Amino acid sequence: MKQYWWQSVVVYQVYPRSFKDSNGDGIGDIQGIIGKLDYLQKLGIGAIWLSPVYQSPNEDNGYDISDYQAVMAEFGTMADLDQLIAEAKQRGIRIIMDLVVNHTSDEHAWFVEARRSKNNPYRDYYVWADPAKDGGVPNGLQSTFSGSAWQYDQTSQQYYLHLFSQKQPDLNWQNKEMRQAVYNMMNFWIDKGIGGFRLDVIDLIGKQPEQEITGNGPKLHQYLQEMNQQTFGHHDLITVGETWGATPEIAKLYSNPESHELSMVFQFEHVGLDEQPGKAKWDLQPLKIGALKRVFAKWQTELDDQGWNSLFWNNHDLPRIISRWGDDGQYRVASGKMLAILLHLLKGTPYIYQGEEIGMTNRIVHDISEVTDIESLRMYDERIKAGYPKATIIESINVKGRDNARTPMQWNQTTNAGFTTGKPWLAVNPNYETINVEAALADPDSLFYTYQKLIELRKNNPIVIWGSFELLTTAEMIFAYKRCYQGETWLVVNNFSNQAQIIDLPDVKIEQVLIQNGHESITSLANYHLSPWQSFAVKVAN
Ligand code: GLC
Ligand code: CA
Numbered sequence: 329m330k331q332y333w334w335q336s337v338v339v340y341q342v343y344p345r346s347f348k349d350s351n352g353d354g355i356g357d358i359q360g361i362i363g364k365l366d367y368l369q370k371l372g373i374g375a376i377w378l379s380p381v382y383q384s385p386n387e388d389n390g391y392d393i394s395d396y397q398a399v400m401a402e403f404g405t406m407a408d409l410d411q412l413i414a415e416a417k418q419r420g421i422r423i424i425m426d427l428v429v430n431h432t433s434d435e436h437a438w439f440v441e442a443r444r445s446k447n448n449p450y451r452d453y454y455v456w457a458d459p460a461k462d463g464g465v466p467n468g469l470q471s472t473f474s475g476s477a478w479q480y481d482q483t484s485q486q487y488y489l490h491l492f493s494q495k496q497p498d499l500n501w502q503n504k505e506m507r508q509a510v511y512n513m514m515n516f517w518i519d520k521g522i523g524g525f526r527l528d529v530i531d532l533i534g535k536q537p538e539q540e541i542t543g544n545g546p547k548l549h550q551y552l553q554e555m556n557q558q559t560f561g562h563h564d565l566i567t568v569g570e571t572w573g574a575t576p577e578i579a580k581l582y583s584n585p586e587s588h589e590l591s592m593v594f595q596f597e598h599v600g601l602d603e604q605p606g607k608a609k610w611d612l613q614p615l616k617i618g619a620l621k622r623v624f625a626k627w628q629t630e631l632d633d634q635g636w637n638s639l640f641w642n643n644h645d646l647p648r649i650i651s652r653w654g655d656d657g658q659y660r661v662a663s664g665k666m667l668a669i670l671l672h673l674l675k676g677t678p679y680i681y682q683g684e685e686i687g688m689t690n691r692i693v694h695d696i697s698e699v700t701d702i703e704s705l706r707m708y709d710e711r712i713k714a715g716y717p718k719a720t721i722i723e724s725i726n727v728k729g730r731d732n733a734r735t736p737m738q739w740n741q742t743t744n745a746g747f748t749t750g751k752p753w754l755a756v757n758p759n760y761e762t763i764n765v766e767a768a769l770a771d772p773d774s775l776f777y778t779y780q781k782l783i784e785l786r787k788n789n790p791i792v793i794w795g796s797f798e799l800l801t802t803a804e805m806i807f808a809y810k811r812c813y814q815g816e817t818w819l820v821v822n823n824f825s826n827q828a829q830i831i832d833l834p835d836v837k838i839e840q841v842l843i844q845n846g847h848e849s850i851t852s853l854a855n856y857h858l859s860p861w862q863s864f865a866v867k868v869a870n
Contacts, residue, residue, distance in 0.1 A: 334524070334566035334591055334677055335636065336793050337374025338783045339424065341681045343644045344381055344403055345389060346736045349748035356736070356747070358404035362412050367765065369419040371685060371776070372783035375566065376416060377424040377526050379644055381409065385435050387495040388702055389734075390426075391528060392433040396513045413521055422523020424566060429510050430529045431496040438506075439497050446484050453506040454497050455489035455537055456481075469540055474706035489537050491529075493702060501533045501551055511558040518559060524566035527590070531571040543573035549581055552589040561588060568638055568677075569593040576630035583635040592636040592677060598623045599646065602653075610707060610724035615653055617824045618804050625809075628675055628797040637676025641667060642684050647732040651690035655826060659861050660687055660763075665778045665845035666863035670807055670822045672782040673865055675797050682737050685779040686768040690732040691757040693725065700754055704729040740766040781843055785865075791816050803829055806858065818842065820865045823858040831856050837869040 348360030358381065368376065380390035383398040390400065399406050413423050432439055441450035457466035457478070466487055469477040471494075478487040479494040489498045499506055514525070530552070534545025552569075560567055567590040569582055574595040582590045601619050604611040631637055641649035650656045654663030664687040672678045693699055696708050704725045711721050726732075731754060738760040739746035745760035757763075768776040786792045795811035795818070802808045805825040811818045819836065823829045833853040841850050844864035850856070 330585060332566075332591065333564070334375070336786065337677065338372065338672070338786065339375045339377050339566075339677060339679045340368055340371070340373040341377040341379065341643055341679060343379045343682060343734060345379075345753065346734050346747075347682055348737060348739065349750065349752075352748060352750040353402070354748050354750040354753050355402045357402065358399070358408040358412050362408070362415055365415055365419055365421065368421060370780070371680075372780055372787070373421060373680070375422040375424055375523050377568075377679065378426060380426045380428055385433055385495065387433065387493050391428050392431070392493065392496045393428055394433040394435040395437070397516055410520065417521070422566070424524045424526055424568075425517055425522050426528060427514065427525040428528040429499060430532045431490065431492060431498045434495045434497055438509075442497075443481055443483060443488070446486070452503045453500055453509075455500045455535075456484070456486045457489070457537065458486055467537075467540055469537060469542070473703055474710045491532060491535075491542060498535070498537075499533075501535075501547070507551065507554065508558075511555060514555070514559040518563055518565070522565075524568075524591070525560065527567065527569040529572070530569040530590075531573050544578065549587070549589060552582070553587070556588045556590075565591075566677075567591045572596050576627060576635075579627075579631060579637075580635040583631070592638045594638050594640065594643075595627065597627070608707075609728050610711075610721075612724060612727055617807065620653075620824075621799060621807050624674070624807075625797070625799040628799075628809075637674070638679060639671050639674050639676040640679040640681070641671060642681035642733060643679070644681065644733050645730050646681075647728055648688055648690045649684065650687055651732070652727070653824075655861065656689040659826065660689070661773075661775055662845050662861040662863075664775045666822050666824070666861045668775065668778050668782060669820065669843060669845065669863045669865060670824075672779075672786065673792060673811065673818070673820045674809075675793070675795065675811075678782075678786075680779065681733065683733075685776050686738065686765055687763060687775045688735075688738060688757065689759065689763070690726065691735045691755070693722065693729075693731075696722070696725075698755065699725060699729065699731055701730040701734070704731065738764040740764050778843070778845065785842060790814075791818060800833070802831055805829055806831055815870060817868050817870060818865055819853075819868055820863075821853070821858070822863045823861055826860045828860060829858045831858060838866045839869050840867040841865075842867055 345356045347356040348364050349356050350359035381403045382393045383395040383400050384390045384393050399409050416423050438450045438453045441448050442454050465476045465478040471477040473493050477491050480487050490496050531543045534548030535542045536545050569590045571593040574593050579593050583592045602615040603609050604613050650664045654667050708721055735757045736747035736752050741761045744752050745756045768774040791811055791813035795813035798810045800808040806829050807822040807824050809820050832855050836853045842865040
């Protein structure tokens with residue numbers, strides 16, 4: 329397989345609203361990010377995935393774009409963004425733009441035109457349908473943010489489709505001019521010297537609403553090939569698609585370089601393991617480590633050389649991993665390091681979400697008035713109406729809500745964690761006095777330096793990038809695997825639990841401990857006692 333730069337870097341996701349406020353209005357901004365580039369360079373990352381910074385009325389924090397070629401005033405100006413791209417480049421960091429082209433804001437000029445009349449030239453840029461015979465919604469399609477996916481438009485007496493909020497009308501990818509307008513916009517960004525795109529809910533663009541098909545529609549791959557050919561295909565860029573419905577087979581279609589679509593996709597099979605099958609993300613069930621191991625092993629082996637994995641625990645839509653599957657109490661640092669070592673020594677491109685590298689945790693709320701995220705708010709209303717007890721809904725929001733990831737980045741122990749001198753748009757997690765960047769940098773044993781070392785290991789050891797993967801047979805709560813490359817063998821051993829565990833690999837000769845979350849001298853794995861959350865990677869003699 330040909331080798332690409334994006335196979336050897338680690339990507340860091342910045343959620344601009346919550347990263348760093350430079351002017352005291354309580355909202356993170358582009359100058360704030362620029363001020364922290366040295367910090368990110370120290371961590372060692374090769375690219376930043378920048379969540380949307382385009383002009384937006386912020387119904388869904390920037391994932392509702394009203395102008396793709398303008399910067400949100402709260403975040404700064406186009407000149408600021410050009411400066412960010414240039415200053416990042418000087419530090420060997422590329423900027424990956426978040427491309428939201430399944431839908432726009434209803435305030436986008438295209439939609440403002442489209443809703444004027446049935447024969448407006450932009451009408452067909454969006455998805456419209458007549459009412460059903462009884463005058464109601466055209467069919468049963470549901471919005472991710474609760475309720476019907478159809479919104480009635482008085483002027484033309486038709487419904488338009490919105491798979492997210494009614495302020496996020498879906499674009500009609502069957503329209504050729506619309507597609508061309510999107511490609512022109514993408515080329516505008518490529519010409520600015522960006523490093524690539526993260527493609528928001530891209531598996532929805534092939535939708536066939538009449539048949540209630542949303543994900544993985546019949547023309548999806550055709551559109552992506554066309555997009556590749558008209559835009560990034562001619563440049564050395566990273567492209568990563570957000571694809572909730574991908575199986576390994578589908579992921580190969582997207583990411584096999586021979587199909588000329590994307591570099592890789594985010595797949596979410598592991599993310600769904602702590603919800604009740606067939607229900608919503610809010611319907612909780614405990615994670616089974618055995619299931620997690622099977623899912624990871626499947627993706628590691630099945631993509632093989634015909635596709636490329638992305639590796640992540642966190643993003644702006646997911647709860648903090650230490651609170652979710654680690655231990656955010658006594659073993660916060662140990663479990664955080666274990667999760668980092670486990671993930672970063674797998675095959676694929678790892679993503680770090682802001683604050684993950686210092687072990688930020690979920691923020692607990694007691695009342696819906698403390699919640700800002702549209703998804704949680706809509707779910708709350710819907711479930712209150714359906715008769716769920718308040719406490720159960722709040723519990724789901726505390727475990728799974730998106731605000732957990734969006735509390736401001738914790739920089740130091742001063743007021744508001746050093747995020748802003750004003751009033752933060754979303755309350756800071758009260759644990760900032762102990763969990764913050766300044767404290768992490770001052771402690772040689774902190775999680776930050778584990779992440780830094782993992783990035784370093786990846787840079788210096790082709791086995792991390794190219795090695796084969798094999799899951800080792802061990803006790804249920806131990807996640808241990810083997811990587812092999814050109815005669816070299818590494819073992820990565822992780823105790824995924826609060827209890828001591830025993831691993832027994834009597835015929836293993838340890839040559840070197842490469843990284844660990846403790847300070848043990850590990851000389852043999854015969855009947856080895858792992859302490860809670862213990863994690864290490866060792867090089868073994870063949
Ligand atoms: C993606 C984004 C999420 C957003 C949704 C609609 O899932 O990650 O934040 O709400 O798409 O754009
Ligand atoms: Ca600001």
